[in-house]
Each structure stands twice: as C-alpha cells, then as structure tokens.
Amino acid sequence: MTLESSNLTKNQQTVLNILEKSTEPLKAYAILFDIQKKGIKSPLQVYRALDKLIEIGKVHKIESRNSYIACKHEGCNAKTSTAFLICEKCDNVTELKRNNLLSYFSKQAEKDNFQYRKHNLEIYGLCNNCKLKN
Amino acid sequence: MTLESSNLTKNQQTVLNILEKSTEPLKAYAILFDIQKKGIKSPLQVYRALDKLIEIGKVHKIESRNSYIACKHEGCNAKTSTAFLICEKCDNVTELKRNNLLSYFSKQAEKDNFQYRKHNLEIYGLCNNCKLKN
DNA sequence: GACCGTAATGTTATAATATTACATATCATA
DNA sequence: TATGATATGTAATATTATAACATTACGGTC
Numbered sequence: 672m673t674l675e676s677s678n679l680t681k682n683q684q685t686v687l688n689i690l691e692k693s694t695e696p697l698k699a700y701a702i703l704f705d706i707q708k709k710g711i712k713s714p715l716q717v718y719r720a721l722d723k724l725i726e727i728g729k730v731h732k733i734e735s736r737n738s739y740i741a742c743k744h745e746g747c748n749a750k751t752s753t754a755f756l757i758c759e760k761c762d763n764v765t766e767l768k769r770n771n772l773l774s775y776f777s778k779q780a781e782k783d784n785f786q787y788r789k790h791n792l793e794i795y796g797l798c799n800n801c802k803l804k805n
Numbered sequence: 806m807t808l809e810s811s812n813l814t815k816n817q818q819t820v821l822n823i824l825e826k827s828t829e830p831l832k833a834y835a836i837l838f839d840i841q842k843k844g845i846k847s848p849l850q851v852y853r854a855l856d857k858l859i860e861i862g863k864v865h866k867i868e869s870r871n872s873y874i875a876c877k878h879e880g881c882n883a884k885t886s887t888a889f890l891i892c893e894k895c896d897n898v899t900e901l902k903r904n905n906l907l908s909y910f911s912k913q914a915e916k917d918n919f920q921y922r923k924h925n926l927e928i929y930g931l932c933n934n935c936k937l938k939n
Numbered sequence: 940g941a942c943c944g945t946a947a948t949g950t951t952a953t954a955a956t957a958t959t960a961c962a963t964a965t966c967a968t969a
Numbered sequence: 970t971a972t973g974a975t976a977t978g979t980a981a982t983a984t985t986a987t988a989a990c991a992t993t994a995c996g997g998t999c
Contacts, residue, residue: 680947680994699985713950718986723947734868735925737956737985756919769913776928779903784933785890791869792926794910799918814965814976833956847979852957857976871956871985 679724685709686720687729687741696738696764726750733757733764735793744768751789752776758798767792813858819843820854821863821875830872830898860884867891867898869927878902885923886910892932901926 679687689702697705703717711717721739724730728750732739736757743766754767777787797805813821823836831839837851845851855873858864862884866873870891877900888901911921931939 682948714986715950715988716948719947734927756914756917758919759922765917765919767913767917772913775909776926779901779906780890780928780930783890783899783901784936785892785899785928786931786936787928788893788930790926790928792910792924793868794914794919794921794924796914796922797920802918802920816977848957849959849979850977853976 680720682711682716683720683723685711686717687724690724690730690739690741693741695762696733696736696740698736698738702739731755731766733793734791736762736764738764740764740766742766752791754790754792755794756798757793757795758801759795760797760801763798763800765798767794814854816845816850817854817857819845820851821858824858824864824873824875827875829896830867830870830874832870832872836873865889865900867927868925870896870898872898874898874900876900886925888924888926889928890932891927891929892935893929894931894935897932897934899932901928 685706686702689705690697699714699717699721702721703711703714706717711720721730721732725732725739728742730739730741731753733755740755752773754769754772756765756767758764772792773790776790780787819840820836823839824831833848833851833855836855837845837848840851845854855864855866859866859873862876864873864875865887867889874889886907888903888906890899890901892898906926907924910924914921
C-alpha cells in the first residue's frame with residue numbers, strides 16, 4: 672500500500688467511517704465501544720488504525736482532549752500540521768485551514784535557530800453558537 | 806491565598822522546585838517518584854499541585870507529551886496561552902515568548918466568529934544543537 | 940504460481956496517565 | 970473562635986495507551 676493511496680484496510684476503514692460520521696471528535700475507547708460489533712475487539716486495533724489514519728492525514732488528534740477527528744480538507748498540509756478552534760462550552764472542534772500559519776510558524780521558529788517540521792495549534796474559546804446563546 | 810501571590814503551599818512548592826531544577830519537561834509520575842521522600846505519596850498530590858501551579862501560570866503542560874515545565878518568564882501572558890518549540894530528536898522544549906502570537910490568533914479566530922480565550926501552540930522540529938550534530 | 944518482505948491483524952496482558960470519593964486539616968479573616 | 974474556602978491524605982478506580990508475540994494478508998518480482 673502506498674502512502675498516498677486510499678486503499679485502507681478493513682479496520683482502518685471502519686474507524687475512519689465512525690469518525691467521519693461523527694459531528695464531534697471521538698476518544699479512542701468511544702470508537703472501540705461503537706464498533707465492537709464490527710470485529711474490532713481490542714484497544715490496540717483502534718490505536719493502530721488511528722496511527723495509520725493520522726500518518727496519511729485522514730485523521731488528526733486533538734492533543735489536549737485525547738480525541739480524534741476526521742479531516743475534512745482534501746489535499747491539505749495537515750499530514751503534519753494542524754490547527755483547531757475548540758469551544759470550551761460545547762466541545763465543538765473545527766479545523767482551521769490557513770496555509771499561511773505554516774510559513775509564519777516556520778519563521779518564528781527560525782528566530783530561535785529551530786528547524787521547523789510541523790506544528791499543532793489549539794485555540795480555546797467560544798464558538799459562534801455558544802456566543803449567541805449567552 | 807490570592808491568585809497572584811507566591812504563597813505556595815508545601816506540596817506546591819515541592820513540585821515547583823523539582824520542575825525548576827529540571828532541564829527538561831517532566832511527567833507527573835516522574836515527579837512523584839522523585840519526591841516520595843518529601844512526603845508526597847500519591848499521584849493525586851502531584852496532580853493537585855500541578856493544577857494549581859498551572860492555574861497561576863508558574864507551570865505549563867506540554868499537551869502532546871503529557872509533561873510539565875516550569876515557566877521561566879516573569880509576568881507573561883502564559884497563564885492562559887502558551888507556545889513551545891519541541892525537539893523531536895532530544896526532546897528539549899523551549900517556551901516561545903512572542904506576545905504578538907496572541908493577537909494574531911485572536912484575529913484568526915475572529916474570522917470564524919470564534920471568541921478567542923487562550924491558545925496552545927506546539928512546534929516540532931530540530932533544535933539548534935541537534936541540527937549541528939547531523 | 941512460488942517466494943519474499945512488509946504491513947496489518949488478533950489477542951492477552953500490562954503500563955502510563957489521570958480522576959473520584961470521602962474524610963480531615965489548615966489558614967485567612969470576620 | 971466560628972466560618973468558609975482551600976489544601977491534604979488515602980484508597981480505589983477510571984482512562985488512555987503500549988508491549989510482546991504469534992499469525993495472516995498482500996504486493997512485488999523472479
């Protein structure tokens with residue numbers, strides 16, 4: 672299987688389906704409980720599928736929440752770099768897609784003689800919905 | 806105890822001391838094992854101290870590594886917002902201190918009608934030392 | 940098709956990280 | 970000295986993630 676192909680294996684496809692259907696990020700064990708009927712029985716099977724999906728850029732991890740989200744952007748640079756808006760009230764997460772972040776961070780890092788490879792940005796606050804409800 | 810004071814309790818001070826002496830971020834259980842001689846016996850005591858230290862801005866959590874680092878910056882805005890350079894080779898972590906990140910992210914978030922409160926940025930790559938060794 | 944190497948799978952056990960629950964103690968201050 | 974908020978101690982447990990090992994599937998190539 673080449674890295675860029677969409678030839679996912681059964682377990683990988685099963686996990687991706689769950690994430691794509693979800694309107695919110697999911698935790699690994701939530702995924703596991705959801706799909707125990709589909710032949711996936713152990714945490715490791717989920718984690719392995721997640722690792723692969725992350726590697727090929729189909730899924731990202733929200734580090735501060737230990738949760739996982741399917742990437743909606745085709746052909747973005749998110750294989751390596753990610754940015755999220757995380758609502759602290761409703762836990763909604765949206766992926767920020769601005770390509771200039773990468774070059775901006777790359778320059779910031781260079782100022783400290785640091786060789787940029789990738790980044791993860793998590794912004795916390797209130798989503799539009801929750802702002803209006805207040 | 807007021808929030809801005811440096812009146813740390815014994816446990817809090819013990820944990821902070823360990824982190825300040827360390828040249829690298831520490832994990833909660835590493836802290837625990839280090840200080841079991843000083844009266845701290847359970848994970849919870851460490852986590853509670855960490856929570857407080859994070860709340861008052863003395864310590865930050867590196868989310869993607871589940872590790873904790875003492876803040877070297879006096880009076881920075883890091884009570885809420887943080888940015889790190891993380892070396893993938895030697896695991897060295899340095900805190901980025903650029904105040905304009907906050908306003909930059911705040912504006913980025915606004916474009917999506919998102920009300921910014923704080924952020925965490927983790928940049929991965931090679932530190933200067935490791936670059937030179939290659 | 941037979942062979943080979945790489946990647947994925949299945950399974951059990953366990954490690955690593957973090958929190959709940961509840962009883963008690965400390966401390967500032969009214 | 971009574972009160973309320975904060976911190977502590979302790980045991981148990983929940984949550985997140987990986988190690989170890991045996992086996993199977995799959996793609997390329999001879």
